Amino acid sequence: MATKLKEVDVVIVGLGWTGGILSKELAEAGLKVVALERGAMRTAANDYSLPGIRDELRFAVHKDLMMNTARDTLTVRNTPSQEALPMRRLGSFLPGEVVGGSAVHWSGHTWRWTDMELKVRSMYEERYGKKFIPDDMTIQDWGISYEELEPYYDRFEYIAAISGKAGNLKGVIQPGGNPFEAPRAREYPLPPLTQVLSGMMFTEAAKNAGYHPFPRPTANASQAYTNPDGAQFGACQYCGYCQKYGCEANAKGSPHVAVIPFALRNPNFELRANSWVNKVLKDSDGKRVTGVTYTNVLNGEEFEQPASLVLLCAYALNNVHLMLLSGLGQPYDPVTQTGIIGRNYCYQTGLGATLFFENRRFNPFMASGGTNVTFDDFNVNWAFDRGPHGFVGAYNVSAAHNGGAPIEYRPLPRGTPQWGKAWKAARAKWYQGAMNIGASGSVMANRYNWLDLDPTYRNAFGQPLMRMTFDYKENEQKMGQHAARIVNDLAKAMNPTHLTEATARSSWTVVPYQSTHNTGGSIMGTNPRDSAVNRYLQSWQYHNLFTVGANVFPHNSSYNPTGPVGALTYWMLDAIKNRYLKNPGPLVQA
Amino acid sequence: MTEQAFGRRDFLKTAVVGGAAAATTGIPQPQSAHAQLPAAAAPAPSAAPAMEGYAFLNLEEAAFVEALVDHMVPADDLSPKGTDLGINIYIDRALAGAWGQGDRLYMQGPWKKGVPNQGYQLPLTPAQLYRAGIAATNAHCAKTYGKTFDRIDETQREAVLVALSTGKLTFDGGLPTGLFWGTLYQTVMEGMFADPIYGGNRNKAGWRMLGFPGAIAVHREHVEQYRDKLFPSDPIGIADIG
Numbered sequence: 001m002a003t004k005l006k007e008v009d010v011v012i013v014g015l016g017w018t019g020g021i022l023s024k025e026l027a028e029a030g031l032k033v034v035a036l037e038r039g040a041m042r043t044a045a046n047d048y049s050l051p052g053i054r055d056e057l058r059f060a061v062h063k064d065l066m067m068n069t070a071r072d073t074l075t076v077r078n079t080p081s082q083e084a085l086p087m088r089r090l091g092s093f094l095p096g097e098v099v100g101g102s103a104v105h106w107s108g109h110t111w112r113w114t115d116m117e118l119k120v121r122s123m124y125e126e127r128y129g130k131k132f133i134p135d136d137m138t139i140q141d142w143g144i145s146y147e148e149l150e151p152y153y154d155r156f157e158y159i160a161a162i163s164g165k166a167g168n169l170k171g172v173i174q175p176g177g178n179p180f181e182a183p184r185a186r187e188y189p190l191p192p193l194t195q196v197l198s199g200m201m202f203t204e205a206a207k208n209a210g211y212h213p214f215p216r217p218t219a220n221a222s223q224a225y226t227n228p229d230g231a232q233f234g235a236c237q238y239c240g241y242c243q244k245y246g247c248e249a250n251a252k253g254s255p256h257v258a259v260i261p262f263a264l265r266n267p268n269f270e271l272r273a274n275s276w277v278n279k280v281l282k283d284s285d286g287k288r289v290t291g292v293t294y295t296n297v298l299n300g301e302e303f304e305q306p307a308s309l310v311l312l313c314a315y316a317l318n319n320v321h322l323m324l325l326s327g328l329g330q331p332y333d334p335v336t337q338t339g340i341i342g343r344n345y346c347y348q349t350g351l352g353a354t355l356f357f358e359n360r361r362f363n364p365f366m367a368s369g370g371t372n373v374t375f376d377d378f379n380v381n382w383a384f385d386r387g388p389h390g391f392v393g394a395y396n397v398s399a400a401h402n403g404g405a406p407i408e409y410r411p412l413p414r415g416t417p418q419w420g421k422a423w424k425a426a427r428a429k430w431y432q433g434a435m436n437i438g439a440s441g442s443v444m445a446n447r448y449n450w451l452d453l454d455p456t457y458r459n460a461f462g463q464p465l466m467r468m469t470f471d472y473k474e475n476e477q478k479m480g481q482h483a484a485r486i487v488n489d490l491a492k493a494m495n496p497t498h499l500t501e502a503t504a505r506s507s508w509t510v511v512p513y514q515s516t517h518n519t520g521g522s523i524m525g526t527n528p529r530d531s532a533v534n535r536y537l538q539s540w541q542y543h544n545l546f547t548v549g550a551n552v553f554p555h556n557s558s559y560n561p562t563g564p565v566g567a568l569t570y571w572m573l574d575a576i577k578n579r580y581l582k583n584p585g586p587l588v589q590a
Numbered sequence: 591m592t593e594q595a596f597g598r599r600d601f602l603k604t605a606v607v608g609g610a611a612a613a614t615t616g617i618p619q620p621q622s623a624h625a626q627l628p629a630a631a632a633p634a635p636s637a638a639p640a641m642e643g644y645a646f647l648n649l650e651e652a653a654f655v656e657a658l659v660d661h662m663v664p665a666d667d668l669s670p671k672g673t674d675l676g677i678n679i680y681i682d683r684a685l686a687g688a689w690g691q692g693d694r695l696y697m698q699g700p701w702k703k704g705v706p707n708q709g710y711q712l713p714l715t716p717a718q719l720y721r722a723g724i725a726a727t728n729a730h731c732a733k734t735y736g737k738t739f740d741r742i743d744e745t746q747r748e749a750v751l752v753a754l755s756t757g758k759l760t761f762d763g764g765l766p767t768g769l770f771w772g773t774l775y776q777t778v779m780e781g782m783f784a785d786p787i788y789g790g791n792r793n794k795a796g797w798r799m800l801g802f803p804g805a806i807a808v809h810r811e812h813v814e815q816y817r818d819k820l821f822p823s824d825p826i827g828i829a830d831i832g
Contacts, residue, residue, distance in 0.1 A: 051831035054805035057784040062689055069696045076708055085704040085711055088696040194813045239807040361818050365802055366809035406783040406802050418755060418775070419662035420748075424799065428668055431800040457698065509707040 002293050002302040008032045011292055011307035013277045013322065014314030016101020017562065018548045018569045020255030021159075022311055023263035023271075024229075025573050029581075032268055034305060036275040036294050038314075039098035044256060048104075048246030056405040060244040065105045067095045067315075071297075072459035074317065076510050078471040080334065080448060086457050086465065091511035093347075093518055094244070095315040099273055100256035102315060102516055103562070107243040107369030107402060108219030108252055110162050110566070111559035112153045114182040114380050116394070118142045120444075120555060123382075124392055133392060136447040137475065138344055139555050143526040143535040146182050149567050152574075154185055156566030157217075160253030161225045161233045163370070164188040164217030178214045178374075180381040190222045193236065195400075197362050198435035199373040202399035205494045211375040216398060218370020219253025219562075231258045240403035242369030252369065274298050278461055280310055280326040280545065289328070289545045295461060308584075309576070312547035316561075317451070319551040320345075320521030321466040324453050329522075329532055329541060332450050334469075340532050342452045344445035344520040345468065346556035349395075349476050349505050352438040353487050355496035356413050361432050364404030374398040378486060379558055391479040393442035395558045397487060399435060406431070413498040437491050439483040439502070440515070445555045446473050451521045471508050480504025517561050519553040527590065534588040536575035537568060543586045548572050646686035646717060647678075653740035654724045655681055661747045662778055669795045677781030680790030681720075684777055690717035712766070716773055723770030726761040727754065786827045797825040805831060 009031035012019045019035055027033045042048070042065075058064045067073075067090065075084035096102035116123060120139050124132060133139065166187045167177025192215035195203070199215075206213040220242065221233040234249040242252065250257050263269040277294045281304070291306035312319045323341050324331060332343035378384050379394040386392065403409065411434035416426045443449075454467040472480070487502045525531025528540035537552055539545040548569050550561040575587055644652050659672025659681070669675065684690050692715035701713045712719060728738040731750060735742045739750060753759035754771045761767055781790030783797065785805065791797065797804050804825035812821065 051805050051828040054807060055785055055787075055828060057780060057788060061780065061784075063694070068694050070692075070694050073696045078705075078707055082705070083702065085702055085708045086696045086698070087708075088710050089694060091709055196813060197817050200817075235810065237807070238809040238813050240809070241807060361816075361820055363809075363812075363816055363819075363821050365807060366813050366816065366821070404802060406797065406800055407780055410779070419751065419778075421664055421666050421668075424663065424666065424668045428799050428801075431802070456700065507707060510709040 002304040004304045005306070007291070007306035007308070008034045009307065010034070010309045010311060011036065011305050012311045012313050013292065014038075014101060014312070014318065015099050015255070015260065015271065016096065016313065016315070017103045017255045017566060019311070019313030020100070020259040020263065021566070021569045022313060022548075022573060023269055024259045024266070025577070027263055027266040027269040029577055030268065033263070034270045034272060034307070035263070036277050036292070036305070037099050037271065037273045038276050038297070039096070039101075039273065041271070041273045042098045042100070042104070042246070042256070044246060044248065044250055049248050053245055053248050054239075054241055056241075056407050059105070059241075060405060060408055063090055063094060063244070065096055065098050065244070065246065066090055067097045070460070072461075073465060075454040075457050075465050075467045077467070077469055078507060080469055084454055084467045084469070087510050092509070092514050093516040094513065095317065095516060099271065100254055100260065103254045104246045104256060105244050106219075106252075106254075106516075106562065109370055109372070109560040109562070110157065110160060110217050110219050110253070111563040112146070112182060112184070112567075113557050113559055113564045115146045116380055116382060117555070117557045118144055118146060118149075120392075128387060132387075134475065136473070137392065138445045138447050139392070140445075140525060140530060142524055142554055143531070144524070144571075149564070149571060150182075150185060152567035152570040153563060155570050156563065158189045159227050159229065159231075159258050160219045160566060161190060161221040161227060161258070162188050162217050162219055162253065163190040163193050163222040165192050165215055167214060176214065178376055179212050180376045180379065182380075188217060189227075190225055193218065193220060193222045193368050193371050194238070195373065196367055196371050197360070199371060199400035201435070201494060202437060203373050205490055206373075206375050206397075209490055209493060211377045211397075213373045213375045216370050216372040216374045218368070218372075220368040220370045221251045221253070227258060229259070229262060231261070233257060236368050238366050238368050238371070240365040240367050240405065242367075242403060276461065277314075277322060278302075278325070278463065280312070280322060280328060282326070282328070282542065286541070287543060289542045308544060310545050312545070313549065316518050316521065316549045316551035317466065319547050319549050320451050323522050323532070323547070324451070324466065325463055328539065328545065331452050334448050334450055337447060340522075340528075340530070342450045342521050344523050344554050345449050345451045345470060346443040346445055346519045346553070347470060347508065348443055348515050348517045348556055348558070349441040349472055349480055350439060350514060351480060351484055351487065351502040351504055352436050353491040353502040354411050354500040355435050355437065355491050355494060356411070356430055356498035357433050357435070358497040359433070362401055362435055363432070364401040364409060364434075367401040367403050369402055371402060372398045372400040378483070389478060389482050391475050391482070392444050393475065393479055393558070395439045395441035395479060395483045397437065397439045397483070397490070399437045401435065404431070411436075414500050433497075437487050437502070439487050440558045441476065441479050441483055442558045443472070443556045444475055445520065472505060477504060477506055515560075517550065517556065519550040519556040519561060522547055522551045523554045524552040525554060534586075536587045537572045538575070538580070538587050540586075540590055544584060546572060546576065644682045646690065647682045650728065650738065651721065651724050652678070652682070654728065654738070657740035657747065658774070659778060659781065661744070661751065663782060669799045670792075672778070672781075674792065675782060675795055676786075676790045676792040677778055680781030680784065680788050681777045683789045684780065685717040685720055690720070691715055692717075710769065712769060719770060719773055722765050723761075723774065726763065726765050726770070729762065730759060787829055794825040794827055
């Protein structure tokens, strides 16, 4: 029997970027806030410090900061006719499991998603006609515009210490930035990172091919920085231990640097780490939720935490899982195309070519998480005509090194022996001489890609695992083939000694690592018939339940998701603070 | 008598039977776990060498792993051989430790084969997979060559590894060759390139071979200075930083 605790104003499930921002701001607004985090408390000073943080085996290979699949995981399959089986260890994506969440170990790439995503169906229909969008492609507009989100993107960029170069200031194209980006009110808070050799070579080749390369905007502080709230960041040291590691220089825009310390100092806020939320509790009137139940994972004790406001701020997949476990909304059924929760699950696609240059010294270990150079000529460039190629969506192309830790970074030309003296010689030679050109591609929602509860497998708490049914459809395969051609042509133009060409992904596999960019499942939208939450990320059905994370994205773009996740968090915060608290109830009439 | 024909396992077995007398009969000593490095590659000693002896591997398994890592990582002017790098010690500690014993591995049934896109589905911890895979590989060697892996010659070892790595070898009993090989290969890479605190990459010789500077990595001032230039690196490990 769960011990019932005293009611609080707000309970927040998950303390990463979204939960961290909301904890700080709502506690400062005078509300009593409790955050429940499944992971342990970690601090930069104690846990992400030298020398221990520079341990590739512990952090990258054994994934010390990430979700423990022995306790809870998903089952996975490509098609509805297969039997889903458990993802027994992490591979394709790496959700975090500490205070700070995945944003402790992320690289920092921070983008503004434009109307090309937010109004995806209407823009494609307007330009190409309704028939251009396949019947089983369940894309829809998000119910929000770029113009509305712009101030919130801006706020997040200044909170998270983003380094970059504006390409479009209030409609005026800026040299050195991304000419295809949507207009922004002001520059990034910090100038771009120093470029590495591979990025410079890519820049030159891309320009020669007529593309428009620019330094990728990223939460790696190019200089020491104090954000508008007073959080202090060190300057990036280009240490090469960024993605999968915490930053010992406090140079990475992470919530344990930018927002969580403010919450922890506020007497209105209480963090309960090691707390596994099992269920959101519904009121008998069917219009409100009353709180959550959770398990203290240190001793198995169960608690009920009543709250006036419940905010689901866990990793995208976990927010959806919790909604399914709690019966919050009707589960999606792809056969009848009824139900909402689990609908429009998307991932990303990608590919890469590896170029080998005799006599180049890339020093891959001198790099940051975001030292990449990117071009968007086939991405947010709406002038790129998808018509002849027959796909909806986009991809960005980029290159650079992000680290060279040698267990995982082992580039070798195809045909190299895998062991022995010849392997050693090739390994020593090409460690310095290899670089990659990659493309990251969007995934449009599809009727047969979804999330629901698994009928067989259970987690350590006796609850059903979530089941993921996902594969790349013809649309993504066509886009991948286009991207592979562009990448390979560019790679050949750089005249490498050896080239391992990029090939389009045809099918999704749970190994190896691809990207921690899982989206959808409890999506935002304009009406309760096809979305779980309204434009303020408030549940259509339970007005005191909100959720924010990539789980609210109706489809996935080629960009990393944290930019809109951060912007939507501030957008939702404004709606809660300035409207909901004054008059609790639905913010949008269904 | 070649080293392969009379290796560590024979020494240990003889030692048990023959007692102190064995030490005086000219039997080769077991491989020193910290044998000399080539002079050019020898740095000042840093971390204390890993403790001798095996925590997980039994005699047959130890002989297999030693033969394997010396075959895959032979000595030349780029690095000492696998056992001199401590890759065998690394592997033993990894299998005895949390990872080998199934830490973070979802181990609930039912157990189904699935398709490759669904990833690892065996009801085995890495240590159990290793144990079963070594036994199966040795059974194959015994059937084909009349000897276990550690006693066959270089050409035969090469043939066995090629068969393992390409999936041409199928184990009796249903253990998937590819999963065993993948685990084997990954642990050899870890033993060669992980920080020396884990027992392998002794004297950071794996890092030295690549020019990887290791744990120090404060390169803010180096990005421009060493762009397309050799970075003069004497690698630093975790144990070198106080």
